[in-house]
Amino acid sequence: MTEKLDRRKKYTRMVLKDSLIALLKSKPLSAITVKEICNHADINRSTFYTHYKDHYDLLNKIEEEIIADMNTYLNAHNFAQKEKAMQTTIKLLEYIKSKHEICYTLLIENKDTSFEERVMEVARSFLIDNWTDEYEGDSADSAYISTFIISGSIHVIKHWLSRNMDRTPQQIADIINTVCYKGIE
Template identity: 60%
Template structure:
C-alpha cells in the first residue's frame, strides 16, 4: 500500500472524528461525551480512534489548535502594518468565521466548556499587540488593558453576530467593530 493511500485514509479518519465531535458538542458538554459516542457517530472503531487521539479532550484540543493555526495562516497572507489596515484585518477575521461558521460557532458557544475562546483571545492579543507596537499607538502599560478590552468586546460582538445567523456581511460587521474600537459609543 502506498503512503498516499495511508495519508488519505488517515486524513479521512481524523476528519470524520472531528466532525462527529463537533456534532456532539452542539448537544452537550465535552465532559458528557464519550469516545464510544464519537466512534459510533463516525463509524470508526475505538482502536482506530486511539491510534490518532488520546481521548475526546485531545481531539477537541487538536481541533482548536488547527483552527487557530489555520486562522493565523489566513491572516498572514496580507500585511497589516498601517492603521488604515485595521478594517481590512477585521474583515478578513470575519470572513474566516463565515467560512468556518459551523465549527467556530459551536466552539464559541457559551454552553460548551472549551478553551477555544481563550485561545482566540490569546491569538488576537498577540496579533494586535505586535501591530500596535509597530505603530506606537499605546504605551506598554496601557496597551495590555486596551487590548484585552477591545478583543473581549470584539469576540462577544462576533458571537452575537454568529448567533443572529450572520445577518450582516463581514464588511458591515468589520465597520461596526472598527467604529466601536476607534470611536467608542460616541461614534455609534
C-alpha cells in the same frame, strides 16, 4: 501504498473531528464519550486511540487546526499600516464566516472557553498593535485596553454568529473598529 495510508489517516481524523463537532452541538464535552464519537463516526475505538489520547485531545487538535488555519489566512494578507486594523478585522470575520458551523459550535455551543481564548490571542496578535497605537497613555495600561477591546470584539462576533451572520463581515468590522477607535480617543 503510503499515499493510501495517508488518505485513510486523513479521512479517519476528519470523520472523528466531524463527529465530535456534531455531538458538541447537543451536549457539552464532559458529557461526550469516546464510544459515542466512535459510534457516530463508525470508527473502532482502537482506531480512535491510534490518533488521539481522549476526546479532550481531539478537541484540542481541532482548535489547534482552526487557529493555525486562521493565522495562515490572516498572514496571507498584507495591508498598509493605516488600513491594517479594518482590513484584518474584515479578513478575520470572513474566515469565521467561511468556517461558520465549526466556529459557532466551538464559540457558542461548547461551554469550554479554551477556543475563545485562542481566538482572542490570534485577534490580539493581529489587531492590538494598531488599536493601541492610537492610545497615548501609560503603556502598562495597554494590556488592560487590549483585553477590553478583544473581549468585546469576540462577544460581538459571537452575537453575530448567533444571529446567523445577519450582517456582512464589512459591517461587523465597521462596528468593531468604530467602537475601538472612538473608545480610545
